[in-house]
Amino acid sequence: MTFQVTVTPSGRQFSCEADETVLNAALRAGIGLPYGCKNGACGSCKGKILAGSVAHGHHQQRALPELEAAQGMSLFCCAKPQSDLTIEAREIVASGEYPVKKMPTRIAKLEKLSDDVMLIALQLPANERLQYRAGQYIEFMLRDGKRRSYSMANAPHNDEHITLHIRHMPGGLFTDQVFSTMKERDILRFEGPHGSFFLREDSDKPVILLASGTGFAPVKAIMEHLIYLESSRPVTLYWGGRRPADLYMHALCEEWAGKLPYFKYVPVISNAAADDHWTGRTGFVHQAVMQDFPDLSDHQVYACGAPVVIESAQRDFVARCQLPKEEFFADSFTSEADLAS
Ligand SMILES: Cc1cc2nc3c(=O)[nH]c(=O)nc-3n(C[C@H](O)[C@H](O)[C@H](O)COP(=O)(O)OP(=O)(O)OC[C@H]3O[C@@H](n4cnc5c(N)ncnc54)[C@H](O)[C@@H]3O)c2cc1C
Structure with missing residues (x-):
């Protein structure tokens, strides 16, 4: 079943399937809603439901306390529509301007920056570029459908390699591997760019x-x-x-x-x-x-x-x-x- 979502104040509209999140449907339609973790934990995608209803999947109480949910607030990254919706959300003009790509990448360099921080430089396939805004991140696609997010540490004009700074979280699925078995020339798969954390260049505020x-x-x-x-x-x-x-x-x-x-x-x-x-x-x-x-x-x-x-x-x-x-x-x-x- 498909529902219609209207965003205020812009009045833009998009379709959302009953089994997809409002955020994913918006991004698919090229409408840049803000977001961060896409997991119901950080609260960056929070907005208001002005009309209609949603079902929230698993999320953190502190990202959406019950009182806020009762007042109509919603985490669009884990909200699925149960009817047509009118939502209030800040739209990000530049978000979604670059295509989100999935690609393999070879590890060109691993360098310890401190006891628990590793720099990883990624080599993209020949003839591939990743266009992104400084501040955005990529997601490594691991086995079993798991994903892990890492922010690009280099500005996009300097794109010979993509560099990441990865902190070891002992017991962590991905970072344990980074600090033990991972080696140069290993191949990983990633998707990106993602995220709405980037410099607003239309402002001159300090x-x-x-x-x-x-x-x-x-x-x-x-x-x-x-x-x-x-x-x-x-x-x-x-x-x-x-x-x-x-x-x-x-x-x-x-x-x-x-x-x-x-x-x-x-x-x-x-x-x-x-x-x-x-x-x-x-x-x-x-x-x-x-x-x-x-x-x-x-x-x-x-x-x-x-x-x-x-x-x-x-x-x-x-x-x-x-x-x-x-x-x-x-x-x-x-x-x-x-x-x-
Ligand atoms: C938008 C975004 C950008 C990010 N960018 C960066 C970046 O640039 N650099 C960076 O270092 N990190 C970044 N992160 C964090 C990164 O995505 C990973 O969460 C982090 O590296 C840990 O991954 P992991 O697989 O090693 O650990 P995980 O498997 O996620 O485990 C993390 C910790 O939790 C423990 N744990 C696992 N499961 C449970 C459980 N059920 N109960 C209790 N504890 C548990 C583990 O032992 C471990 O200590 C970013 C996250 C987001 C959302």
Whole structure:
């Protein structure tokens, strides 16, 4: 059975099968709704049902608390229609502009950037290119239909290889393999590009980039893109880690700060040990932003990495620093652990 979905305020319409999610149907129709994990965990795809009803598949309570569901809010990545729908959702003009491709890829390089972060460089098949926006991600297609998402760490103009920064999650299906048996020249399959986390180039508002751990990967791609554009938009990067070694490209950030007059870099460490001799900022990375920018009403924030950091930043920046909620863009690096919690 097929239902009709109308998006407000744009008035655009698309068809959605009873057994497909509203998000998938929208993307298939070239309508760019925002999304991140596509698993009901991060909340990036949340919007309102103004008319009609949906059935929600498995999702996290904290991504859609019962009270919000009762008020008509919906996670479009796991909502299937039960009738025609009118939904309220922010549309992303640039999303969906590049074709989503499935392709094999050969691992051209594996390089440890720290004890638990691996750089993987991917070689695409001859005559293939992957067009994407800095900040987007690809999904590796594993056996048994499982998928794992990783953000491109290089800007698209520099596309000889696609590079990824992958943190080891012990016991993890994919990253255990990355840190044990995976080797150069292995073949993987992926699909992409995906995601709505990319720089809004139609704005000239000052930018706060907030990264935790390997959330630096898409932030690096965005910075490389800004440098390529010869932008002079003010950018402040906050990069948080537990220990200084977690900021595995600290030297690159300091180099940018030394040569780009519009760029500031603030590394923040939450659990420094005495022998780290850390003399910089300490504490939670999103709180460092709030100390420096008590008023974010004129800013855009791009946040990426650990789900707890993204959730805290979104909540506190909007509630306490007057950040307009539509100026917060994020990819939350959710994993099986978050889906199980
Ligand atoms: C949009 C997006 C972009 C991302 N980009 C990046 C990136 O650039 N870099 C990066 O490092 N990561 C990124 N991630 C996270 C990444 O996709 C994986 O989730 C992560 O690498 C873990 O994968 P895995 O297969 O190794 O672990 P998983 O199999 O997902 O397991 C993760 C952890 O949970 C535990 N676990 C597994 N099952 C359960 C269970 N049932 N109950 C409790 N615990 C369980 C495992 O032991 C392990 O410690 C991104 C995620 C998203 C959604």
